[in-house]
Amino acid sequence: MLQRGMARLRWAALLGVGGHCACFGLPPPAWPARRLPAWVRGLSPLQRLSQMLPEPQGPCSPLQSAPRTRHEVPEASGPAEELAVSSSTPPPRDVPFQVGDLILLSSHGRHRTFRKIMKLKDTGQLSSNWGAIRHQDVLGKLPGQVFSSSTGYHFMFRRPALEDYVLLMKRGPNISYPKDVNMMVMMMDVHQGDAVLEVGSGSGGMSLFLSKAVGSQGRVMSFEIRKDHHEIAKKNYKNWCNAWKISHSEEWPENVDFIHKDIATAAQDLKSKTFDAVALDMLNPQIALPIVYQSLKQGGVCTIYLASITQIIELLNGISSCRLALYCEKITEVTLRDWLVCPAKKKDGTFVQRVQPTTNLDSELHTHEDDEGEEGEEEQVQAEDNGETLSDSPYGAVPYIARPLHWQCGHTAFLIKLRKFKPAHTLSTSDDSN
Ligand SMILES: C[S@@+](CC[C@H](N)C(=O)[O-])C[C@H]1O[C@@H](n2cnc3c(N)ncnc32)[C@H](O)[C@@H]1O
Numbered sequence: 001m002l003q004r005g006m007a008r009l010r011w012a013a014l015l016g017v018g019g020h021c022a023c024f025g026l027p028p029p030a031w032p033a034r035r036l037p038a039w040v041r042g043l044s045p046l047q048r049l050s051q052m053l054p055e056p057q058g059p060c061s062p063l064q065s066a067p068r069t070r071h072e073v074p075e076a077s078g079p080a081e082e083l084a085v086s087s088s089t090p091p092p093r094d095v096p097f098q099v100g101d102l103i104l105l106s107s108h109g110r111h112r113t114f115r116k117i118m119k120l121k122d123t124g125q126l127s128s129n130w131g132a133i134r135h136q137d138v139l140g141k142l143p144g145q146v147f148s149s150s151t152g153y154h155f156m157f158r159r160p161a162l163e164d165y166v167l168l169m170k171r172g173p174n175i176s177y178p179k180d181v182n183m184m185v186m187m188m189d190v191h192q193g194d195a196v197l198e199v200g201s202g203s204g205g206m207s208l209f210l211s212k213a214v215g216s217q218g219r220v221m222s223f224e225i226r227k228d229h230h231e232i233a234k235k236n237y238k239n240w241c242n243a244w245k246i247s248h249s250e251e252w253p254e255n256v257d258f259i260h261k262d263i264a265t266a267a268q269d270l271k272s273k274t275f276d277a278v279a280l281d282m283l284n285p286q287i288a289l290p291i292v293y294q295s296l297k298q299g300g301v302c303t304i305y306l307a308s309i310t311q312i313i314e315l316l317n318g319i320s321s322c323r324l325a326l327y328c329e330k331i332t333e334v335t336l337r338d339w340l341v342c343p344a345k346k347k348d349g350t351f352v353q354r355v356q357p358t359t360n361l362d363s364e365l366h367t368h369e370d371d372e373g374e375e376g377e378e379e380q381v382q383a384e385d386n387g388e389t390l391s392d393s394p395y396g397a398v399p400y401i402a403r404p405l406h407w408q409c410g411h412t413a414f415l416i417k418l419r420k421f422k423p424a425h426t427l428s429t430s431d432d433s434n
Contacts, residue, residue: 095247096140097157102243103138104160104168107153114153117160117168130155159247162212165240166205172232175205176281176305177412179334184303185213187330187417188277193217197275197292199263200224200282204233206305207256208240210279216253221273223263230260263288270295278302286318293324296420302326304416312414319418330417338405343398354399 097103099122107114107130118126120139125132131149138147143158160168163178176184184206190196192215201207201224210220224230237256244252259269264287277300278292285304296302306312312331319326344352 094142096142097138098246099139100242101246102160102165102239103157104164105133105155105157107149107155109153114155115164115168117165159243162208162240166208169203169205169236169239170232171203172226172229173202175203177409178205178209179336179409180305180413180415181206181209183332183334183415184279184305185209187303187415188279188301190214190277191218194276195219195274196221197270197273197278197295198222199278199280199285199288199292201233201258202229202281204236204258206279206281207233207237207258211237211253211256214255216255218253218255220256221259221275222256223259223261223266225260225262227260230258234258263291267291267294276300279305281305284314286315286322289315289318289324289326290322293326293420298420298422300420301329302418302420304418305413306416307411307413309414312416315416325421325423326418327421328416329419330415332415332417333411333413334415336409338408339403340405341400341402344401351398354397 097120099120101120102117103120103126104115104117105126105128114128114130116128120126121135122139123135125134126138127133130153131151133147133149133155138145138157141157145157147155147157149155166175166178188196190210190213192213194214195218196210196214198207198210198220199222201222207220207222210222214220222233224233237258241252241254259266261269263282270291271294273295274297275292275295276297278296280288280292280302281304282288285306289302292302304315306315316328319328346352
């Protein structure tokens, strides 16, 4: 029972009950600050979590430094303080924010979420309609730091992951969504060292994921018919590489050749090349297929990103009228469903209280005298569980909301997987020869 209680306490801490935003560990702006003692408010989410865990028996765990009294916990944490929490020698990736860093600011209000990527400078401030934060205050801090803006919103500051960057970078045409590109990479079975052909550089979103998938030993060739899109794709790619350099010892591989050309006129450029895989994100991909087909290795996969089923029918018609040996292995769609999991709150920002059932156990057991056995036992266990939740756990009185979000990502694209094959030889049989 005690173990179960402890496990619940840990889950409560991880989910952020008792002062953190459930999904991200951020105190939501509407949270009345006076509810928590000052020394707790000064802690980072990681520090709060470590306070809730039992003391380790052996040497200090990575989450906890040597035991300290609560008065020793600093109010704000700079890089030196953060390092004291993790370990004395920082791993090489613990690089504090520097000028030129791309920073993702995120904040989660009751009904709105703020997410924006900004570049860190040595002067001025990062401003938005959720308030401002001075660049100087951010420089030197480690990613994961929470800042309070001039208007009182709390922001988590960290370096964007590739997915964040692609979703939030400046766009020309619409991007291929990361969820879809990852599926395409899987469908093409792209590995480090592979050569991949992309048609429709667009904003450079897919190019970045392909670049990551093939690594420093691989190569991506990306064609784009429009000059403005070609420039945007190159710029987005360059910005990502530059920001990457700041926080990593190894540079991002510059392995994408962006080519400004209509794929329909690129037969000569591709003549001597063989690709492990091909990815098309363009209108009328059936126009490109006869060209790219020649350079796709036998058994290799061409994936296509198309918004509507009628376009897929056009595509399949194109393949059969051009008599291309491409077998359609799969037509699929990637659907995601996001959930809301957080403590239930009233409109005034205070927590909803769990209503304890008032079942009279004695009379219940009495009524079910005739059905003695397993069912009766089950009911008793349930009653003990309730007792423990409400009395032993400090969070037991707060019920949770746990349901799919009302707003979900809608349809983005269908993904088509075509495999290049060699048609079978017609074998002559003894019957045929007669
Ligand atoms: C939807 S965008 C691609 C977006 C890209 N996948 C990304 O993630 O940023 C389609 C692009 O295909 C390009 N395109 C269309 N026809 C083309 C062709 N024949 N040759 C090369 N590019 C073409 C368009 O100009 C457009 O930029």
